[in-house]
Amino acid sequence: MKVCVLGSGSGGNSTYIETNNYKILIDIGKNRKYIVDKLAEINVKAEDIDYIFISHLHDDHISALNTFLKKYHPTIVISAAMFNELTDIHNYEHILIYEDEVILKDLKVYCIHSSHDATDSRNFIFESGTHSVVYVTDTGYVNHKNFKYLTNKEIYLFESNHDIEKLQHGSYPDWLKKRVLSDYGHLSNNACSVYLSKLIGNNTKKIYLMHLSKENNTEELALNEIHNVFKTYNISFNDIKCAKPDSISEIINI
Numbered sequence: 001m002k003v004c005v006l007g008s009g010s011g012g013n014s015t016y017i018e019t020n021n022y023k024i025l026i027d028i029g030k031n032r033k034y035i036v037d038k039l040a041e042i043n044v045k046a047e048d049i050d051y052i053f054i055s056h057l058h059d060d061h062i063s064a065l066n067t068f069l070k071k072y073h074p075t076i077v078i079s080a081a082m083f084n085e086l087t088d089i090h091n092y093e094h095i096l097i098y099e100d101e102v103i104l105k106d107l108k109v110y111c112i113h114s115s116h117d118a119t120d121s122r123n124f125i126f127e128s129g130t131h132s133v134v135y136v137t138d139t140g141y142v143n144h145k146n147f148k149y150l151t152n153k154e155i156y157l158f159e160s161n162h163d164i165e166k167l168q169h170g171s172y173p174d175w176l177k178k179r180v181l182s183d184y185g186h187l188s189n190n191a192c193s194v195y196l197s198k199l200i201g202n203n204t205k206k207i208y209l210m211h212l213s214k215e216n217n218t219e220e221l222a223l224n225e226i227h228n229v230f231k232t233y234n235i236s237f238n239d240i241k242c243a244k245p246d247s248i249s250e251i252i253n254i
Helices: 032-041 065-071 080-085 144-150 164-168 174-181 189-199 219-232
Strands: 002-007 014-018 023-026 051-053 075-079 095-098 101-103 108-113 122-128 131-136 155-159 206-210 240-242
Touching: 002 032, 002 155, 014 032, 032 065, 075 080, 080 095, 095 101, 108 144, 122 144, 144 189, 155 189, 164 174, 189 219, 206 219, 219 240
Parallel strands: 023 051, 051 075, 075 095, 131 155, 155 206, 206 240
Antiparallel strands: 002 014, 014 023, 101 108, 108 122, 122 131
16 A cells, blocks of 8 residues: 555645555545646556545535546545535536445445534545555544554554644634534544554554644644653654645655
8 A cells, every 4th residue: 555645734635545456535625736736746647546535525625626526537435424415526427425334446444433513524444455544634532432443553644633722822713712622623632642542553654643733733742742642651653744734745655
């Protein structure tokens, strides 16, 4: 498998995953030119994308969907509830409706419910052979019943949205602070770090911290928090990086 975060943040989100048989995007929340250009940087043609998995319908996760579909013709992988709400694609021919999992040739994807203020929002676990990638963003908490799917995977793309103190003393209006901090908001640095301390295992090779808030977080705060929490739990794991809002990550090969 190959993994590359094309961009992650409130300005737009998209991640590339490749298996032996498929080229996949998780979300497409930038403009089409950005997606095409970033794919080209990793030598992938936009017309070769087979599937786009949709996590939820907020604009920073689907903004390029319609324009991308007009020029290219990937299969959209989406839940029934999201499909019903996204009326623009009802006449599109290439749609795969998921419930709890998607099984393709060399790929199994668990589509677990997240807790976010959007229609039927989901997180994903991609498994191909012995390899695995966890994608958890845009959720106020992670339900313990899903730990069995999330534990001891190779790559974690995991939301570390905000520093709580920075958010509370920042410029956001009170209603927005409450929304971000709620069970339907976003994971804080501390919540992310504690969850990962319980989830990673001997198979884990790399962590990318995702969806960092431009106003309420910094890479330094996010990384310091996870290193401190891991130290508290006597976890020795240092291959942790932050996804950028407007540039690609390294290509992760597993």
